[in-house]
Amino acid sequence: MTDYPPSTKYYNEHIAEISQQYLSVSFDDVHGPWSKFLPTILNKSNASVLDVGAGSGRDISHLYSYASSCLGEESKLGNFVAIEPTEKLREVGQQHTKDQNIKWINDSLPALQKTHSLEVSFDLILLCAVWMHIPVSQRERALRKLTNLLKPGGIIVMTLKQGMSKQEQQERAMYDVSVGEIERFALELGLVCELMPQTSQDALNREGVFWETLVLKFPDDGTGSFPLIRHVALNDGKSATHKLGLLRVLLRIADGHAGAVLRREKTLSGERVILPIGLVALYWIHQYKDLIDQHGLFQTPASSPNMGFMKQDGWHCLKKYRSSDFRVGNLFVGDDAIALHRTISQCAQNILKMPCKYITLPNTDKQVFEASIKTVRAKQSLFLDLQSLKKWGELSVPESTWLAMTRYACWIEPVLVSEWAKTMESYKGNQNYSNSQNKLTMLAALDWEAPKRSTQHVRDRFDQLIGAHSMQCVWSAKSLRKKYDIDHGMPFSRWPNNDLWNLLPSDIKVNNEKRDKLPSAQTLKQSKSRMQEWWMMAWLNDNESKEKQRFFAEANLALPGLSHDNQSIDDVFEALGLQRGRLRDLQQLREW
Numbered sequence: 001m002t003d004y005p006p007s008t009k010y011y012n013e014h015i016a017e018i019s020q021q022y023l024s025v026s027f028d029d030v031h032g033p034w035s036k037f038l039p040t041i042l043n044k045s046n047a048s049v050l051d052v053g054a055g056s057g058r059d060i061s062h063l064y065s066y067a068s069s070c071l072g073e074e075s076k077l078g079n080f081v082a083i084e085p086t087e088k089l090r091e092v093g094q095q096h097t098k099d100q101n102i103k104w105i106n107d108s109l110p111a112l113q114k115t116h117s118l119e120v121s122f123d124l125i126l127l128c129a130v131w132m133h134i135p136v137s138q139r140e141r142a143l144r145k146l147t148n149l150l151k152p153g154g155i156i157v158m159t160l161k162q163g164m165s166k167q168e169q170q171e172r173a174m175y176d177v178s179v180g181e182i183e184r185f186a187l188e189l190g191l192v193c194e195l196m197p198q199t200s201q202d203a204l205n206r207e208g209v210f211w212e213t214l215v216l217k218f219p220d221d222g223t224g225s226f227p228l229i230r231h232v233a234l235n236d237g238k239s240a241t242h243k244l245g246l247l248r249v250l251l252r253i254a255d256g257h258a259g260a261v262l263r264r265e266k267t268l269s270g271e272r273v274i275l276p277i278g279l280v281a282l283y284w285i286h287q288y289k290d291l292i293d294q295h296g297l298f299q300t301p302a303s304s305p306n307m308g309f310m311k312q313d314g315w316h317c318l319k320k321y322r323s324s325d326f327r328v329g330n331l332f333v334g335d336d337a338i339a340l341h342r343t344i345s346q347c348a349q350n351i352l353k354m355p356c357k358y359i360t361l362p363n364t365d366k367q368v369f370e371a372s373i374k375t376v377r378a379k380q381s382l383f384l385d386l387q388s389l390k391k392w393g394e395l396s397v398p399e400s401t402w403l404a405m406t407r408y409a410c411w412i413e414p415v416l417v418s419e420w421a422k423t424m425e426s427y428k429g430n431q432n433y434s435n436s437q438n439k440l441t442m443l444a445a446l447d448w449e450a451p452k453r454s455t456q457h458v459r460d461r462f463d464q465l466i467g468a469h470s471m472q473c474v475w476s477a478k479s480l481r482k483k484y485d486i487d488h489g490m491p492f493s494r495w496p497n498n499d500l501w502n503l504l505p506s507d508i509k510v511n512n513e514k515r516d517k518l519p520s521a522q523t524l525k526q527s528k529s530r531m532q533e534w535w536m537m538a539w540l541n542d543n544e545s546k547e548k549q550r551f552f553a554e555a556n557l558a559l560p561g562l563s564h565d566n567q568s569i570d571d572v573f574e575a576l577g578l579q580r581g582r583l584r585d586l587q588q589l590r591e592w
Contacts, residue, residue: 008086010172015088019056023096027062030128033196033213034157041124041155042067048078050122050149052109053130055084057093057102063124064100074101079120083107109134110142112149121151127158131182132174143185152227153220156191158182163208179214188418190230190411191216219408228368229404232359233415240300240307244420246355246369248413249283250275252448254402255409256497257328258560258579262390264399269366271399277371278389279557281347282326284309287448289323295445298429305429309350314342324454328389328557329499329550332382341378348373348392356395370396385553386564410494417446449496455486458503461538462486469537473507474530475514475523485511489531489576491518495583499554500539500547501572504531517592518584524577532569540569 011018028035041047047067051060060082068074080101084090085108094104107114109130125146134142146156160177168174183193196213220227232243253260253275262274288307291297298305309315317339332340352371359368373393382388405412421442424430433442462484465471471480475487487506490497493516506514519527539551552572556562559575560582566572583589 011086012088015092019089019092022056022058025058027059030159030211031059031157031213034215037124037155037157037215038063038066039070043070044123045071045076046078047124048120048122048151049080050115050125051082052112052125052127052146053084053133054082054093054104055086055089055128057082057096059126059128060093060102061097061100063126064097064102077101078123079103079118081105081115081118081120081122083112083115110138110145112145115149116145120149121154122149123151123154125150125154125156127156129159129161131158132161132164132177133172134175136175136181139181140185140188143182144189147189147191147216147218150218151220152218154218156216156218158214158216160212160214162210162212163206165208179212182214182216186216187411187414190233190408190415191218192411193217219411228362229401229412230415231362233412233419240354241420241423242350242354243359244416244423245284245287245299246280246351246359248287248416248420249280250369250397250402251405251409251413251416252283253279254405255413255495257557258582259557259562259564260386261402262394267396269398272370272396273399273402275395275397276386276390276392277348277351277373277395278344278376278392279328279386280351280395281344281392282328282384282389284347284351285315285343286323286326289318289321289326291445293319294322295441297424297433297442297445298427299424301427301429303429307350308354309343309347311342311346314339314346318343324449326384328384328386329553330384331546331549332384334380337380337382338378340382341376344389344392345373345376351395368398368401383549383553385549386557417443420446449498454498455503458486458500458538462505465537471505472530472533473510474504474527474534475519476507476510477530478507478510480505480507483508487511487514489519490579490583491516491589494518494589497558499558500551501535501555501558501576505534514592518580518589520591521577521580523592524580528573532573535569535572 042049042063049060049063049067051063054060060080064077064080067077067080071077080103082093082097082102082104084093084104085106087106090104090106097104105114127146131139150156160179160182161174162177164174164176179193179195186193194215194217196215229247232247257279260275260279262276265272265274288299292299292305292307292310296305299307318336321336348371352373356367356369356371360366361368371393374391376391421439424442425433425439430442433439462471466481471484472478473480473484474489485506485508487504488497489502489504492498535551539545539547542548552567555572555575556564556566558579559572560578562571562575584591
């Protein structure tokens with residue numbers, strides 16, 4: 001049975017006043033801030049609209065007429081559905097729209113049971129003056145239910161009422177609302193948020209009342225790959241965290257290692273991107289190492305925390321290492337190198353047998369990811385670069401999936417992390433993490449960088465050099481002495497990268513001004529000589545230095561267009577400029 005919100009009692013008792021108020025103002029008066037989206041959403045055949053809390057029908061009627069006028073005939077329209085749990089308001093709405101083909105439903109959030117039973121997806125979902133009626137405890141579920149009704153490329157529009165009096169909240173069963181709360185929920189669901197600029201106060205001129213409009217977009221890459229990734233993350237069956245693990249590893253490589261693509265090839269199943277499975281396995285170790293060894297978090301419902309890739313001659317010989325040690329540019333020697341060789345092989349086999357096998361296209365047994373593995377003989381030295389990691393074989397990814405991961409990484413990853421934490425919480429072995437504080441600990445354990453923003457190694461190098469060299473801020477040319485910052489050239493908050501080439505000495509004040517902004521093309525160009533001088537001084541002057549090996553191994557994998565054996569800092573700087581433009585275009589970052 002559907003549970004109807006307490007507010008329906010108030011609206012039924014004040015039907016004449018409420019319905020007159022709603023119909024006294026026009027759609028444009030209320031929804032002007034976001035109307036720019038309407039041509040794109042509704043000027044196409046079979047566009048469908050859902051109006052949640054449709055009231056007296058003003059908005060759904062306008063949207064129906066708008067779509068009909070765009071298409072020229074009503075037969076080209078999709079489904080127009082109005083939800084209204086208040087009986088008398090619904091009757092007014094049905095009368096107001098009686099000449100339009102609009103389906104009215106007696107349903108309500110958070111469950112939307114009757115709406116989901118229609119098996120219809122929508123291009124536009126509108127919640128006008130609705131969200132404040134949803135209790136805080138039900139909002140996360142409500143937004144998840146709404147998102148599941150949304151087509152790729154569709155939008156959810158919410159108008160949020162601010163300035164409510166305590167009396168009004170009590171009478172109408174209203175609760176405080178905030179943009180930040182919705183943005184947090186949306187991030188976990190892979191939605192992109194845009195807050196519309198305010199153009200006017202309350203349309204009914206109520207003192208102290210104003211409205212905020214939030215548009216939540218479901219990205220669409222045009223191929224269905226983003227919805228597929230999201231489906232695997234949120235809805236696909238998961239007996240362990242393997243599927244989430246592979247998606248997150250590939251997401252990290254797509255977002256952070258443009259140079260990891262060995263080649264692209266055309267197959268019977270379409271264009272594919274070929275990656276070194278050794279790199280995938282290395283990242284697999286990176287993400288699971290601290291989760292299991294440091295935090296003791298179970299990754300399956302089993303009674304033992306041990307997973308298939310955790311062997312005595314491999315994983316268990318590397319107990320002294322942390323996740324951050326398993327990164328491109330590091331060198332392992334002796335027994336540790338042999339153990340790591342074996343662990344990479346064992347992880348590659350596990351990836352092949354588990355997530356690659358069970359991540360399939362919807363309603364088929366067709367694998368999305370394909371792997372071929374080679375036997376690699378363990379040696380007493382292993383430098384982690386592309387040359388070494390491609391010896392283990394290859395992983396094949398559909399090009400459309402790869403591009404979706406590249407373009408939408410900053411929206412997909414929070415979905416994966418949130419779902420991973422919920423999956424771990426369901427395992428009996430993690431019952432100690434059941435309270436709210438421990439859930440935060442579980443989320444913190446999923447942080448990829450450990451520790452985040454670790455710049456100590458670069459600081460140590462700067463302190464070694466300052467006695468014998470004149471040090472400058474790479475951005476401003478100011479002299480640096482005892483007080484300085486180490487800046488992430490490409491902002492860490494939007495592209496987590498702790499590679500040597502991306503960590504730059506900076507004046508403290510200048511770094512505070514830059515913060516999480518992206519350096520403009522002109523700023524980067526003006527800083528070229530100082531940046532390259534720092535690279536040479538800190539990492540590249542000694543041809544035998546392991547730091548030089550690490551510098552180029554990291555840069556050649558992370559930056560676009562570089563060959564795996566590149567040794568040119570001019571090429572690195574040019575590739576850095578390409579990456580800067582890529583981040584600007586994909587994430588719309590503010591420039592500095």
